[in-house]
Amino acid sequence: MTADDVLIRQVEREDLNECFLIEAACYTTDGATREKIGKRIDVFPEGFLVAELNGRVAGFINGGSTCKEDITDEAFKDMVGHDSSGANIVIFSLAIHPDFQKKGISVPLLKKYIELSKDLKKSKILLICKDDLIKYYGRFGFSYMAESNSEHGGFKWHEMGLLLNEDAGILSSAPC
């Protein structure tokens, strides 16, 4: 398998089951429920990409759009407060099925997500991650912002952000 074999495309409702199984395999009990993932597909399919390999969903990335900078709001992951005209995209999940990890699949997936966020005229992409992925996101241009207030799953989280255009200003906690 090479990265060329991977098709990155917008999610379809039929992908729900495979996406949920991947979420559960990657995040176990901390992951989003099937209902939550279904809502993300229904409300903001433009912000939800899957990586397909030989007809199978190997991974996905999803998020919501908001004008706010508080990315620890758990209700937002349920699309409460999602505003398709908001300046920010917040990544909720990036997950590659364990069978397909370490094969380079996340790279075209995340790169395409950055491109689509630019196409949607967003100013920045925000996310929280654990310690071990700070460098990983840094390789895609994300900057470290701050330690997050999130206590999701009882872990320590870090906020990272990527400015998408020069007019977006600086990465700060000021409202957009």
Ligand SMILES: CC(C)(COP(=O)(O)OP(=O)(O)OC[C@H]1O[C@@H](n2cnc3c(N)ncnc32)[C@H](O)[C@@H]1OP(=O)(O)O)[C@@H](O)C(=O)NCCC(=O)NCCS
């Ligand atoms: C993190 C994750 C998305 C990476 O996906 P992947 O397809 O396995 O990663 P890739 O094969 O595309 O790796 C790209 C690069 O990132 C590095 N990398 C991959 N996973 C990493 C990790 N957990 N920590 C640090 N670096 C990592 C790889 O070594 C590779 O570097 P290289 O090009 O120098 O070899 C995947 O492991 C996953 O789904 N994990 C569980 C869910 C998760 O933690 N998601 C992120 C939430 S913030």
